[in-house]
Amino acid sequence: MAREPIISGSGEEKPPPSHTGAGGGFGNLPPLNPGSGEVFGNPEEPDKHLEEELRPKRLSEVVGQRKVIERLQIILNAAKKRKEPLGHLLLDGPPGLGKTTFAMVLPNEMGVDSQVTSGPALTAPKDILVYLTNATYGSILFIDEIHRLPKTVEEFIYPVMEDFRVDIALGEGVNARTINLKLKPFTIIGATTRSGMLSAPLRDRFVNREHLDFYDVLELTEIVTRNARKLKTKIAPEAAHEIAIRSRGTPRKSNNLLRWTRDFADSEANGEITLEVAKLACEKREIDCLGLDHQDRRYLKTLWNVFAGGPAGLQAIGHSMNVPPDTLEDEVEPFLLRLGFVQRTPRGRTITPAALEHLKLMGDTGPLAGHLF
Numbered sequence: 001m002a003r004e005p006i007i008s009g010s011g012e013e014k015p016p017p018s019h020t021g022a023g024g025g026f027g028n029l030p031p032l033n034p035g036s037g038e039v040f041g042n043p044e045e046p047d048k049h050l051e052e053e054l055r056p057k058r059l060s061e062v063v064g065q066r067k068v069i070e071r072l073q074i075i076l077n078a079a080k081k082r083k084e085p086l087g088h089l090l091l092d093g094p095p096g097l098g099k100t101t102f103a104m105v106l107p108n109e110m111g112v113d114s115q116v117t118s119g120p121a122l123t124a125p126k127d128i129l130v131y132l133t134n135a136t137y138g139s140i141l142f143i144d145e146i147h148r149l150p151k152t153v154e155e156f157i158y159p160v161m162e163d164f165r166v167d168i169a170l171g172e173g174v175n176a177r178t179i180n181l182k183l184k185p186f187t188i189i190g191a192t193t194r195s196g197m198l199s200a201p202l203r204d205r206f207v208n209r210e211h212l213d214f215y216d217v218l219e220l221t222e223i224v225t226r227n228a229r230k231l232k233t234k235i236a237p238e239a240a241h242e243i244a245i246r247s248r249g250t251p252r253k254s255n256n257l258l259r260w261t262r263d264f265a266d267s268e269a270n271g272e273i274t275l276e277v278a279k280l281a282c283e284k285r286e287i288d289c290l291g292l293d294h295q296d297r298r299y300l301k302t303l304w305n306v307f308a309g310g311p312a313g314l315q316a317i318g319h320s321m322n323v324p325p326d327t328l329e330d331e332v333e334p335f336l337l338r339l340g341f342v343q344r345t346p347r348g349r350t351i352t353p354a355a356l357e358h359l360k361l362m363g364d365t366g367p368l369a370g371h372l373f
């Protein structure tokens with residue numbers, strides 16, 4: 001799963017990048033100077049810069065999610081009119097649907113600075129302190145994977161989110177004292193693929209909450225067409241549509257598939273993405289007509305062949321596939337559930353006749369095929 005660069009405070013390094021947008025909501029705010037920040041690339045993500053290249057910078061470039069955009073526009077307008085910070089915002093939804101994109105677009109729209117960090121990078125309250133003290137009035141602190149914040153950090157930011165103050169304990173024993181530090185009002189944007197894992201007190205401190213849902217084929221076609229233009233690649237409208245169909249409702253998948261198809265077109269054809277080239281490229285990548293990839297079909301085949309169609313627990317399926325159950329729950333199941341290929345029952349996951357039909361169509365059913373339903 002793609003993750004944002006993590007900037008974690010450690011005391012000596014350069015400041016994290018600050019994005020100062022052109023929206024002008026607060027006029028010219030001074031640049032951030034946190035005096036810390038260490039950038040870790042995600043080793044699983046060598047193509048990180050490629051993702052940035054295609055990421056929309058302004059709300060007007062964001063495709064789909066109309067209702068979310070309308071609501072965000074309202075809180076943006078109100079905050080700009082009152083010259084106040086945005087209310088804290090929690091974005092949740094499956095990977096690749098635009099949580100980071102929205103979190104990056106909002107500071108640009110407000111014309112404020114932003115800092116980026118991530119739940120796993122904040123192991124102790126001291127790690128987040130530098131971001132809090134460097135937050136300028138109205139600026140945005142984006143905390144990715146906020147469900148992975150340790151409990152101590154979570155409790156530390158409760159008073160921050162409510163009253164913009166931190167209580168810092170200094171010294172030990174009889175010399176111990178607490179410093180009460182006042183912070184400048186700012187906005188926390190949290191992103192999570194697992195809003196259910198957030199504690200209720202943390203969730204409730206976000207005054208705004210938006211859930212991002214899968215995109216329809218027309219929206220993804222629009223994203224593919226726009227991004228092909230950005231990549232200076234010629235693509236036939238039917239080919240853009242075909243890529244969209246096979247993108248599992250997810251813009252990140254569209255972008256990846258577009259890049260792969262472009263490589264395929266350059267290597268195996270004359271560089272132009274026609275419908276035929278797009279279909280051949282998807283076949284080569286083992287992405288079927290519904291957008292299911294090797295991992296999705298393996299999940300369905302395991303459920304069918306090993307567990308006789310279920311019900312089977314997520315842990316058991318994960319162990320059989322040798323894939324972490326979290327990965328299955330975050331990246332594989334949401335789309336299969338949406339297709340109606342899997343049901344989540346209290347006793348475990350079960351496969352549906354529609355999934356079997358699809359597997360049969362793909363020549364993928366195993367020895368138990370036909371025993372159920």
Ligand SMILES: Nc1ncnc2c1ncn2[C@@H]1O[C@H](COP(=O)(O)OP(=O)(O)OP(=O)(O)O)[C@@H](O)[C@H]1O
Nearest residue numbers: 002054055062063095096097098099100101251252
């Ligand atoms: N609404 C959108 N319009 C256009 N492009 C989009 C949109 N949403 C996402 N994208 C594209 O998809 C890519 C991935 O989106 P993003 O990184 O925002 O997903 P995410 O929800 O943060 O995923 P994760 O949970 O894995 O961090 C972006 O770089 C961007 O190019």
Ligand SMILES: [Mg+2]
Nearest residue numbers: 003004099100
């Ligand atoms: Mg993200």
